[in-house]
Amino acid sequence: EITKEQRALIKAILDAYNRHQIPQDVTKKLLQEQYSAEENFLLLTEVATSQVQVLVEFTKNIPGFLSLDREDQIALLKGSAVEAMFLRSAQVLSKKMPSGHIEVLEERIRKSGMSEEFMTPMFNFYKSIGELHMTQEEQAILTTITILTPDRPYVKSHEAVERLQETMLEVLRKLCVLQHPQEPQYFARLLGRLTELRTLHHYHAEMLTSWKTNDHKFTPLLCEIWDVQ
Ligand SMILES: CC(C)c1onc(-c2c(Cl)cccc2Cl)c1COc1ccc(-c2ccc3c(C(=O)O)c[nH]c3c2)cc1
Numbered sequence: 673e674i675t676k677e678q679r680a681l682i683k684a685i686l687d688a689y690n691r692h693q694i695p696q697d698v699t700k701k702l703l704q705e706q707y708s709a710e711e712n713f714l715l716l717t718e719v720a721t722s723q724v725q726v727l728v729e730f731t732k733n734i735p736g737f738l739s740l741d742r743e744d745q746i747a748l749l750k751g752s753a754v755e756a757m758f759l760r761s762a763q764v765l766s767k768k769m770p771s772g773h774i775e776v777l778e779e780r781i782r783k784s785g786m787s788e789e790f791m792t793p794m795f796n797f798y799k800s801i802g803e804l805h806m807t808q809e810e811q812a813i814l815t816t817i818t819i820l821t822p823d824r825p826y827v828k829s830h831e832a833v834e835r836l837q838e839t840m841l842e843v844l845r846k847l848c849v850l851q852h853p854q855e856p857q858y859f860a861r862l863l864g865r866l867t868e869l870r871t872l873h874h875y876h877a878e879m880l881t882s883w884k885t886n887d888h889k890f891t892p893l894l895c896e897i898w899d900v901q
Pocket residue numbers: 693694699702713716717719720723753754757758760761764777781784890894
């Protein structure tokens with residue numbers, strides 16, 4: 673069913689996904705620092721910045737990514753960063769982590785000066801990801817598929833990206849059949865999450881604007897990847 677090449681692909685992606693993680697000293701801060709809207713925003717900004725650095729390193733390990741046009745590589749990273757971070761934070765929130773972590777992260781996101789209207793869709797997404805009980809491989813490959821989305825702004829060689837994404841979609845389809853035999857619709861449900869991610873991406877652009885109007889500062893890396901300021 674899964675070919676030797678596809679197995680190698682899964683291994684390469686999973687290794688990269690597990691190798692590139694936010695350093696403990698950054699995520700530990702989420703547990704330690706005190707609570708205030710300002711402090712929460714600062715902490716989330718620090719974690720997001722670290723997550724983007726991790727994302728860039730992970731992306732370099734996606735087979736075929738570095739042979740894409742250089743400008744397309746940047747366009748894919750800029751276009752997928754928010755969605756990859758929604759996926760990553762969703763996986764963290766649904767992991768059976770030491771209980772402190774989960775409430776703390778959720779609490780800090782809820783109290784970071786974000787307007788109420790984004791909370792509902794965001795936490796519905798977190799809940800829907802949690803209910804899927806994705807395996808590590810599925811999480812890593814779904815993140816890869818999100819990054820390899822051909823119709824991001826400014827992508828020139830659409831076909832080259834589409835070919836890479838299709839390869840990963842086929843791998844994910846086979847994995848879902850193997851790992852969730854009792855749920856024939858599981859693969860379709862995973863792809864449905866990608867649609868939800870696009871909606872959250874739009875909400876996020878508005879979140880950035882409202883944070884900016886309240887004079888919130890971002891790091892240079894976030895400003896660059898999100899075209900703010
Ligand atoms: C600039 C700030 C204010 C911002 O703007 N939009 C969003 C934002 C929000 Cl508020 C929600 C979704 C996506 C984004 Cl970009 C954010 C905060 O983004 C993140 C990104 C990533 C984590 C995150 C990742 C990994 C782990 C982890 C582990 O690996 O062990 C343990 N704890 C983790 C935490 C949290 C928050």
